[in-house]
Amino acid sequence: MNNPSLELLFEFLRFPSVSTDPLRSQQVGACAEWLSSHFQSIGLSSAVYPTPGHPVVVARNAAKPGRPTVLIYGHYDVQPEDPVGGWSSAPFEPEVRDGILYARGSADNKGQIFAHVRGVATALAEHGDLPVNLIFLVEGEEEIGSPNLEAFLQEHREALRCDVIAVSDTGMVAPGVPTLTYGLRGIAAMEVWVKGPSVDLHSGIYGGAVQNPATVLARLLASLHAVDGSVAVDGFYTGVLPLQEWEREAWSRVPFGEKQIEASTGVAAVGGESGFTALERIWGRPTAEVNGIGGGFQGEGTKTIIPREAFAKLTFRLVPAQEPAAVLEAVERHLQSQCPPGVTLDVRHGHSGSPYINDPESAYGMAAQKALQRVLPGVGVALIREGGSIPIVNTFERVLGVETLLLGLALPNCRAHAPDENFPVANFEAGMALNQALLEEIASAYRQKAGA
């Protein structure tokens, strides 16, 4: 191998920095120390900050007036490698096959954040300086929900003040298509328990005269949707921003849709809210999903009982500008109003995160588009949202008050969180170039703003 940046990435990937595994907290810490040393070796000041959990690494160049401050966020922790048997090569022994790098963390997120690091290293080696004031914020708890990051941001708010944030933890809609993600769905979780008799009842002795909690639960869940696939809860859509014409037009050109969804999920036909395409349903419309349901007899064969209780685990994906707390309240009100006498309904609210959206044509949004176009010319930039949630982006907006640019280079088949996670070497190299182009374009946009 004759690629020093790739060799360094291999070193980074060899740390089994699995944040969920208490037995590996030492390796997580060692990974943070390695990264911080590397930051210092390329000419940045850097420190490892302890938290109640895994440490945060913060690195920066010397700030100078007259240029913008850019914060690049990433994470050095990774998902567990389970199931180990599913891997074609050892998860923590990086291997390149046919130009594709295989390792846990290659796409999510070590490969992507390290492309930024090596882009900065290259720029510093060539020019001795960067076009911006730069802060790297690389945490070790993203895969466990960043439990300590908000407090860290609050505590270091002044030191982390910046003009814009860049995150490369998303993907490209298709190979070779430069992709800017300008929106994310939020989430709100709820668990519901329908409780009836004090014990499971004999369905012969009592059946017909006692409400069956599993039947009631089914009716409650069925009542969440209208025939047209929309959510039939009063107040659920409060605040939902209608899709703009330009968005629908832009998404219609994305080379990903019903056919690809059917192929990758194995369903015979997509479904969902009428009046919207599959991508519009995922990126631009809120949902009510049953993640788990249970109650009564679970074994083989038959047991003739009326179960004493039944539960469902629900999550709602939210779009701008729904409020998670308001959605949970509306759903609880709806369910309670549908619940018949003879059973009671316990509702437990779970975690939540707000949806996110920024303007892809803001000054920095346009800088991101230009940078993507420079590195991946030939195909126009795909402006997309994603259906998932990255709660930290909302925290940045709330605590630091700035927008986040989401420019990821992972491919749809990167297998994040699964065996054989991978990232093309070419995308790693494109990421280094993207970092340099992005910082230049942001500096240029800042100058234009200042001049205007």
Added chain:
Amino acid sequence: MNNPSLELLFEFLRFPSVSTDPLRSQQVGACAEWLSSHFQSIGLSSAVYPTPGHPVVVARNAAKPGRPTVLIYGHYDVQPEDPVGGWSSAPFEPEVRDGILYARGSADNKGQIFAHVRGVATALAEHGDLPVNLIFLVEGEEEIGSPNLEAFLQEHREALRCDVIAVSDTGMVAPGVPTLTYGLRGIAAMEVWVKGPSVDLHSGIYGGAVQNPATVLARLLASLHAVDGSVAVDGFYTGVLPLQEWEREAWSRVPFGEKQIEASTGVAAVGGESGFTALERIWGRPTAEVNGIGGGFQGEGTKTIIPREAFAKLTFRLVPAQEPAAVLEAVERHLQSQCPPGVTLDVRHGHSGSPYINDPESAYGMAAQKALQRVLPGVGVALIREGGSIPIVNTFERVLGVETLLLGLALPNCRAHAPDENFPVANFEAGMALNQALLEEIASAYRQKAGA
């Protein structure tokens, strides 16, 4: 103890004849041998017939022309004693406290069948003969669904030919109330699986564009009932006999209803099909019950998936003259017609048994009523149906072509299948008297029929 019949019952109860437990098959067999010897000791001919499972004991007196043949059915096997810790005295060491006999099998069914045996013993000792030709058929597999009894009946059909069958494996609606059960519900079982994507999907990445199998299942189950609590399946009620005025009137006088159901189940309010009382719903109306439901994430907290599949276990309690196979077909047709594109529905039909009804005012029905009234005077005979199913009663009707009289003496709180199963000594003694009265009344009815 100065009661030889009770002492003998103690011997019978001490056998742990748990038919579900392969480690106890020897004790089950020993119990059959003991019973057969006892039959011989009281003057009947008796034999133990092996089956592929546990043996059947058949005993009889010498048949004489000019009198009816009565078959008394019962079972000598018992439920497991689990949970052992719930018992106040050892389950297989019978104990009388305050006039109540506690032991596994005391009510279900050793105490009740043995009351018949001792009634016969008493009559034989006093009169040297019985008023009828008598066959005792006592099996050892009732608690595991009588898997070998139908074949036994077919094989010994000629030898078991009879005019009427009596079974004491039911209960009294309240202490002191003579009770004749003239109907039982049937049952039909079904398992349904809604299958969608080939794997659990990320609910952010795909949620909104893919049918959620748990949601579809909920809608399917919700579609089984109308708002008024009736079953909303085309053809479900085909053949249902409307409740007769005399039945509704008789049941309205039974000292058991909504208050007792609420107290014994712990529900705040009964529910069910409108237009019917709680007893009418249980005894006279068919149901669609969810016995179990499951799918997706079952653990603590949240997992944001669209489950690949979800299932429900259903049973339908049927009333005369619904056909189990026709009901299952109607329900399957209904569910398939409701199932949207993007998921498939697997339906598996389970076991079934027909409902049963006989005329409590038939010649032998009246004989049973008179016998009950003789033994428990002062309160009128309660004519009831039961909501549960005793499939063997249908088999008798089909194979032997005669009606079954269900006259049980267990009390509502007899705790059959549970710890501290019990049977009042007074009810055991009433059962002995009931046997003698029943055989006399049946003989008298037979003579009247013959004379008419």
